[in-house]
Amino acid sequence: MSPEVERILAEAADLPGLMKKAAAIRDAAFGERVTFSKKVFIALTHLCRDTCGYCTFVHPPRRGEAAYLTPDQVLEIARAGQTAGCAEALFTLGDKPELKWKPAAQALEAMGHTTTLDYLAAMAERVFKETGLLPHLNPGLMTAADLARLRRVSVSMGIMLETTAARLGERGGPHYGAPDKEPAARLATIGAAGKAKVPFTSGILIGIGETRAERIEALLALRDLHRAHGHLQEVIIQNFRAKPDTRMAKAPEPSFEELLWTVAVARLIFGDMLSVQAPPNLQEPGYGRLIEAGIDDWGGVSPVTPDHVNPERPWPALEALAVESAKYGKVLTERLAVYPRYVHDKAWIDPALRPRVLALSGAGGLRRDNDWRPGLVMALPKDDVATLAQPAVRPSASLAPILDRATRGEDLGEDDIERLFAARGPDFAAVTQAADAVRRETVGDAVSYAVVRNINYTNICYFRCGFCAFSKGKLAANLRGSPYDLTVQEIVRRAAEAWDRGATEVCMQGGIHPDYTGQHYLDVCHAVRERIPGMHVHAFSPLEVWHGATTLGRSIPDFLAALRDAGLGSLPGTAAEVLDDEVRDVLCPDKVSTDQWLEIMRAAHKVGLRSTATIMFGHVDRPIHWARHLLRLRNLQKETGGFTELVPLPFVAAEAPIALKGQARLGPTFREAVLMHAIGRLALHPHVRNIQTSWVKMGIEGAKICLQAGANDLGGTLMNESITRAAGAEHGEELPPEAMERLIADLGRTARVRTTLYGDADTDRIAAAHAAAPLAPVTLEVATRWTGPATEGDKRRVLPKPRQAATAR
Missing domain, CATH: 3.20.20.70 (Aldolase class I)
Incomplete structure (x- = not known):
């Protein structure tokens, strides 16, 4: 993107036009679904060596309060998530508190660990092994060695870039006193995650003093890293919320229109390369308009734990989120902590974690709808049965022409069938109803x-x-x-x-x-x-x-x-x-x-x-x-x-x-x-x-x-x-x-x-x-010749396989 295009985009004032273009790109890439991850939020520690002007998650050591959750506390939270049907365990924590706070270093030593990231790795592994939840880690800055170690115990990780405006780290700025928020360091971690083949989440925080041009600069920096490594699952567009008892308690918050503008611009910049997310709990009623601006994902939503970063903003109930999504023509669909394109490619997930990912996923790489499995005596999924029972469902705009052509007997293309x-x-019901109408017409x-x-x-x-x-x-x-x-x-x-x-x-x-x-x-x-x-x-x-x-x-x-x-x-x-x-x-x-x-x-x-x-x-x-x-x-x-x-x-x-x-x-x-x-x-x-x-x-x-x-x-x-x-x-x-x-x-x-x-x-x-x-009972005489160990002679009696034979010819 040239500087002139960047300037024009930064000055774009036609919000409805931007949103319409962004939504069209999103629809072409993601169809009628909007995704979320059902997660449990595990705040491993609230200590951090950084002091950001807007943060209430982090606080200094408090008398009588442990520096870290204990292993038992971690498992208790994880098991509550497991019981509630979560698939993701989101670990959040401050950045390297042991380098600043003596109680943190002492607590780690007492537990047999040297660093917070060592303890994080141990807890992620334990949660996975004992609950089957898929860990997603937000560890802060990481080296290549850190990424390699944590990759073995998590399916994805993330770090918010927030901004590339280094000036915001100067005295009086929101990142003053936060060395880990230095943009170059965060970009280095994001790039290292790509080299390590870690499915990764990043994003920007808007309304902390940056300009629109600086937001675009940050989004372009993320796009360049994704083009180099293909590892970004999603980009989060998060709006600043002023909180009491912070340096920015009285700072103005960005308007909802400003958030819509940034979401639309992000979609235009990233196109169909990855998901664009905005958290629903940080918005007022009517947050569904974010769909009109181009998002395709709501992020993690927990039925168990609060948003520890924004505790004053409760998660919407999943039922309410589904209703709000439906108002804007979208079907709320659950995904995993690792996105579909990485589920399909085993190079992105550690072999120890991949079987669980596959067990939880459907063919499209999203989370399985339910526990039904072919061949087993099980009740049919109630939601699917109820969906199919709807009479005369109208298909969505993107589906209707495909069904029209199919029912007329026209040849469908590969993309049509995949769609x-x-x-x-409702589209599920519409497809089955169209097929049954063709069946009735064809064979009665x-x-x-x-x-x-x-x-x-x-x-x-x-x-x-x-x-x-x-x-x-x-x-x-x-x-x-x-x-x-x-x-x-x-x-x-x-x-x-x-x-x-x-x-x-x-x-x-x-x-x-x-x-x-x-x-x-x-x-x-x-x-x-x-x-x-x-x-x-x-x-x-x-x-x-x-x-x-x-x-x-x-x-x-x-x-x-x-x-x-x-x-x-x-x-x-x-x-x-x-x-x-x-x-x-x-x-x-x-x-x-x-x-x-x-x-x-x-x-x-x-x-x-x-x-x-x-x-x-x-x-x-x-x-x-x-x-x-x-x-x-x-x-x-x-x-x-x-x-x-x-x-x-x-x-x-x-x-x-x-x-x-x-x-x-x-x-x-x-x-x-x-x-x-x-x-x-x-x-x-x-x-x-x-x-x-x-x-x-x-x-x-x-x-x-x-x-x-x-x-x-x-x-x-x-x-x-x-x-x-x-x-x-x-x-x-x-x-x-x-x-x-x-x-x-x-x-x-x-x-x-x-x-x-x-x-x-x-x-x-x-x-x-x-x-x-009744059938006469059948008996099968064991072919004893084939029950012993294989011999070289047996192997020589076997013909070449078909593909080998074809190659030989």
């Missing part, structure tokens, strides 16, 4: 399901996908269950039993057994077709197809044609996970790549084999990846028309290795899971007619919600579903026809028993399904 996934509050009100038996013929697998708790072998003996390998005879027996119970389909998938060749897959198809000619064989993921073709030295199209001729009727669209190699490189790095999966499906469709399409989401992925996945499916469907349905599969984390290691989120939130069904309907319309919801993943009540949010199919009755159960799901292994139809009737809809390819099931099949005897 849909950001829907919260009937809810379909198929009578199916799942046969997972082996759990022995030489792949090690991070999400899979099903596969077993010599390198995975510690996971749930024992290795097994069904014979062809047992597979046929189960298929015949399923036919007798009214099934129209057997769905067969398993691990990639090192001893299997493509001939085994062909033999299974032949055997089932010979024994039960009317049974539809829905089998073999693209990974199994690759394995079979590779072991026989045949091309993918040739092997698929052979499977078709042997009796294969269609393919499950599994092994897709998320069709973006940025995700796959973490989740399943040796599995088929995105392009390989799509090519195998393209080949299947071309030889006349239709397939489902799936997305397994809620782990290391983000909405941008979901958008890319849906677009890749849409493009292939437009080319081949081979997908029968989309099946969203929420990640079940309970037993998943990658989640147990703390390297993934705990599955999607309920809002995200419902949105995937709704947005799948909208993004794939009119090319994919059917959206299936998984009762195993969503539960009965969750499936009902999805059937009112764009889904029209309940999947299969399953009979012996085991892969999701291995991952820790609790919703059962079979949902018989009467239970399916009871669920559908509860919605006032009509049940339709379908075939795999969405025709109507024959009446004799329906009758047999409703009259089915």
Whole structure:
């Protein structure tokens, strides 16, 4: 920014015009949300070596008052925050009091510490370990060594720049007697935090004697540091409040209009680079106008502790803050102490802290809405259910045109789909209502399901996908269950039993057994077709197809044609996970790549084999990846028309290795899971007619919600579903026809028993399904060959992985 532009901006007097431009920039970057962090405020010490003219937080040592909170007091405050549902522990303190006050040095020595920052590190670590709260530290000036030590025990830190006007530190100025407020020193700390990769907060304090030009200078200095290091999470614009018993007790306070002007200018300077925050408790009624000026964050708000820096200004109740935000078209949304862009990049968070951050976060990097998790028997989130129950919700201005285009069947872009996934509050309801209207227009009100038996013929697998708790072998003996390998005879027996119970389909998938060749897959198809000619064989993921073709030295199209001729009727669209190699490189790095999966499906469709399409989401992925996945499916469907349905599969984390290691989120939130069904309907319309919801993943009540949010199919009755159960799901292994139809009737809809390819099931099949005897108990003979330690010989028997093979070719 040139000096002339700075001058023009400093002299800008059109406040409404500035605010309008700032709000437009904010809306484009952050949409309809305004964030806050639910925190507990831990004032570790009120001693400081600085004396600022406006500060009431700091005071000299007092007789009978401890220099520092004790560890027990710190934990008592933290536990109160934990009980109140806080996620952040904000530690605030004076700057290096031990250098000025003997009682501080003595207290530290008595506790076994040399400096205040040593004690801070110990307390932050203890709070994190004993409560799970995420520490955010405001320690004052820090060296590189200080930052490195404190980074290991906190997810973020901060220091207010306040001003770059060094003259304010001269005699008579607000910073006289405060050596740590010297602008160059504070800028050095902020810069060092960037080099140390610490997510950082800073800001300016307005109304302490600085000019508008000096405010702009300070904001530009922060912008330069952020451009150099990318570490500033937010910039706070804080207005001076005069306090009794301070040197500035009678100093004039800045007007609210002056605060609005500064917020708007800050937004214009920073654009969409980071968040702009202003504290709501320092304002009078009507503080929501700060949203009109361009803020997107209210800062930390505590339901437990006061604002120790401004104790005379209580926090607004969260309910009141939500109402005030809604007046200005924003949905109040909780974030963590570390902002989304740093949640997604593990370089910014210490490995010891990252698992907790992931456990607390949703796909967008904000705090999870609630504790609901896929696959577990839990009550649905009340707030989400209430939001979805609203009738005929009008979407926000930015969402409405996207929904209009989607409902007309126009292709949505990546940005459009990502915006849909950001829907919260009324927009969440609007997306689901639009999707359900498209569902009704496309396929009517009937809810379909198929009578199916799942046969997972082996759990022995030489792949090690991070999400899979099903596969077993010599390198995975510690996971749930024992290795097994069904014979062809047992597979046929189960298929015949399923036919007798009214099934129209057997769905067969398993691990990639090192001893299997493509001939085994062909033999299974032949055997089932010979024994039960009317049974539809829905089998073999693209990974199994690759394995079979590779072991026989045949091309993918040739092997698929052979499977078709042997009796294969269609393919499950599994092994897709998320069709973006940025995700796959973490989740399943040796599995088929995105392009390989799509090519195998393209080949299947071309030889006349239709397939489902799936997305397994809620782990290391983000909405941008979901958008890319849906677009890749849409493009292939437009080319081949081979997908029968989309099946969203929420990640079940309970037993998943990658989640147990703390390297993934705990599955999607309920809002995200419902949105995937709704947005799948909208993004794939009119090319994919059917959206299936998984009762195993969503539960009965969750499936009902999805059937009112764009889904029209309940999947299969399953009979012996085991892969999701291995991952820790609790919703059962079979949902018989009467239970399916009871669920559908509860919605006032009509049940339709379908075939795999969405025709109507024959009446004799329906009758047999409703009259089915209980399943015979199954026994799994342990494959003892695979229970011992791996040997070099075993490893040599394993084929190269798909991506390795592709590279070799």
